[in-house]
Amino acid sequence: MTISIRFNNSYKLFLESVFNKNNARSYLYDLSSIALLLLPITLANALAMLLGHGLNIIHYGELAKLFFHLSNLLINIYPLSFCIISAYYFSHKTNTSSVIVIIYSVVMLYLVSLETDSLSVAYYLPNNPLLALLSALLTFAYCARFNVQLTEPQSLDFATKLAKQVLHLFVFVCVALILSKFSAESINFLSQQISTVEPDPLTFTGGLVYQTLLGLLGAIGINGHNMLFATKQQLFAATELNVAAWHAGEASLNVISQGFYDAFMSMGGSGNSISLLLCILLFSKTRNHIMLALAALPLVIFNINEVLLFGLPIIFNPVMIIPFVTVPLVSFIITYACIASGLVSPVENIVNWMTPPLFSGYVAMGNNIEGALLQLFIIGVGVFIYRPFYQEFAGKYSVHFKSVAQYTSMEQTMFKNLLDGVRSSAATSINKSSAQQRLANMLRDGGLVMHYQMLQSVSDKKICSFEALIRYKNAAGKLYPPTFIGDFQLLNAMPMLDKAVIEQVLADMQQMPLSSERRVAINISVASIEQPDFVDHLLSRLQHYQISPQWLEIEITEEAILSDNVHLSRTMEALQSQGIKVAMDDFGTGYASFPHLLKYPFDKVKIDRSLLLDAVTDKGRALYPLVAQIGEIANCKIVAEGVETDQEYEFVANSGVDIVQGFLIARPQPLEDVLEALRAE
Incomplete structure (x- = not known):
């Protein structure tokens, strides 16, 4: 099974952040902190200049020229550095990709400097700090407005994103060229107006x-x-x-x-x-x-x-x-x-x-x-x-x-924010790189497999259904729990994983004796639920595998409830209109409340095992039946998750749950074992 990784970045609009009056004032004041970040360049320049003058005084002219050359080089590096750090600052403030803004800013700075004759003769470096600042500002405006995204070689749509970025860059260069021509004409016009004054x-x-x-x-x-x-x-x-x-x-x-x-x-x-x-x-x-x-x-x-x-x-x-x-x-x-x-x-x-x-x-x-x-x-x-x-x-x-x-202290201003941003960015990059490497090694040395855990009705033990659970099996056949899911989440690759799971589960369902009473549930991430084409994609795959929608159930976590109310409601209605049941997984883990739950027409609610573990206290034992009664209020089935002992089974059954899931009923099993158990009935 091939799992592809997709990286997504989001950007805030420039006009909402930069041209806000309070933000603009903050940016103006934070330029002082940007200057402090360039302190090593300024101090090194001063030291080189001081040594040059000192060597001239003691008649070491040739050596003095070397230090003056170094000083001039540092002076010319200053505007370029100012552009880079300003670009990083603007992107950091609004979570825009720093890499994109910095690269584009340098491109614009050079174009404008060339047209306005603002390159140093000796070093061909931009020598105007004002143009450096304006280049960073205008570049950020462009990148935020047109949502330029960073390409990732490992992503499935790398070629598409690369083509888009090339187009973005080409358009940007054209815009920068127009602005540079306009800047040159403006400077020439200003020069002509000043020359008419002809002061003596x-x-x-x-x-x-x-x-x-x-x-x-x-x-x-x-x-x-x-x-x-x-x-x-x-x-x-x-x-x-x-x-x-x-x-x-x-x-x-x-x-x-x-x-x-x-x-x-x-x-x-x-x-x-x-x-x-x-x-x-x-x-x-x-x-x-x-x-x-x-x-x-x-x-x-x-x-x-x-x-x-x-x-x-x-x-x-x-x-x-x-x-x-x-x-x-x-x-x-x-x-x-x-x-x-x-x-x-x-x-x-x-x-x-x-x-x-x-x-x-x-x-x-x-x-x-x-x-x-x-x-x-x-x-x-x-x-x-x-x-x-x-x-x-x-x-x-x-x-x-x-x-x-x-901004209550210097440490809380831009200086600290930038340093924190650098550390955070570096840590995130390292974590993503590590996750990427782990997944690559994992898929090279083994594969993802599906196991199925039985759920059993309390009123009629012959009525059962299954939940599809993903596992990893290495080349030696050893099975591992789904700890790798965190890596997919870090890499924004959950939609890719969900699609791969859907393919495998639907293929397995072709071999299972299913009905509207015996369904298979698939866990779907919030990232997939939020995709506009999720329902269409799922229905097309059901049709491809010739699986009845009434045999399928979709489980989503409480987190989805707080994500996008309107979108979630439409998705649930679209699924249920086709006969697909929708269940809320892990209820009670802390995301949603009862009012949230009542807003949505769930067919099933699964009570997380953590509430069952809390039932050792008087308050916990009193709370569990109250949670179970949510089924009557919300008109949905209630599932008790994580039941492992006879005592726990008796407790949840007396609390009013409809369905039980846990090691007491069955452990997750590969498809072959599930089919054998079903044939033995």
Whole structure:
């Protein structure tokens, strides 16, 4: 007998989960935990950069280049990692297949990055964290909407599912390509609109416009320096000419220059993020934010602020965007006023954009301490500008997490959920793999066989019926109980097992002397009962084997009652209309109640042996007859399961049951023994 395994996955709709107002706020806040998961990359990058600068100072240039190469590689890996972890996050939140979402997200990220020219030249890796986040979000929307399922090579319908997934992927790639083209056109349009402004960064007014544009673009995750590349080239060229002329004694230094912006407008990264970081460390009472700031510190020192941008987050955050744009403008005005008034010297040098704050001010003003002091003053002003906005944001953050029980601590937020998800996913995969291997070995070394246990009427012992019970027999002929059923359930393969059982039992029934009084009962799982084509399939197999429906009985567990009321009722009515009896198995094991039972027209109810074992107490002995009386109320036969002794038989018979099943009457037997016993009657 060949048993095939089917895997099924279900997905929640994206619009119901992501765009719910409370969920969207939760997702926004949980980006900070995603940033923490990327902490090893950020810290390794900071370490490589620090070693590179240190080796340059002691004149080990070649070795320094190696560490700078490593640092650049880690920087370029960050957006791709951000995409993967965000994709996993969205799928984990709603039980969508993580594998599918991650793969599709990476595909979309590369397509969009190619079209928008957002691949790093050296490594051909996506270098835009915003595109990484949006790719994960849009991919999840697609996968949830169109119910993309993971294929399993061992499933019976592997070829069909594979074809569907190929089609899904093809459609998805087409959609991603259209979105990437749209993104490229949108960026080009935005660039053209910005270019019409043509700010002159060397003037006070033009400089403010230029810095405002940089801030606004950064606030939505776009590198403004790339968008305003032509303006930056103009600024850099003008600065070099002015510095050369100053060294030649032909001109004085301009107040505004490339070094002016690099040293005083981007300390800690865009938005003078070092002020925000210090604000969090000094005034935050939120553990999650403090951990985030500590994680971002090694990179912010070298003016890389992606961890804060996407971790706090700043992008798309209406509260934090205000100081993010304002602080550099205030810094611009302060620096301009100090230099123009002669309070400090003009900027003499163009510093590397990764030069740490304070040291960059010292170098920019010709190794003059007044540059570092000016930077220190500007950083302090920035801290107090950020403070009220950050406290407003942190207050909302705190209230939100207090209102949701699952976020009462850092360990209960995304960080813990993801780790738990990884462990759970890994354990599930291991368990499924083990179950799959056990079943493969079992079916290779033996086979599934059917045994039949007799049920006997209390009023007339000549009236009997049978229950079909599945067993496993190995190659040596040793028989084993159905402990393997748990493996079929784990692999969502119960419908396949039920169909195989139906085939074997109907084939055996052809040899048995049956009637409407002598039926054979088959246990059917909830998974099979819930299938829309179950009744049609069963009737077609009855017709194939030329078995009368009146010779068959279907047993379902209490669990089916709580599954789908309408569907179950229709299934029962369809079966009974053909003369097939329907019995509830294992009543009393804890799923259903008496009101549940009375909703359905069962022909038979089987009382589980656990209630008989409880009859050793006074309460148990009083309860069993009451349960047996359910037959009169529900107009159905009552079967006492698990009767093994004469005392138990006498007790259940006096309690009012109609039929008895158990080792006292008969043990499960192979078909040959059953036929021999029937011939001996």
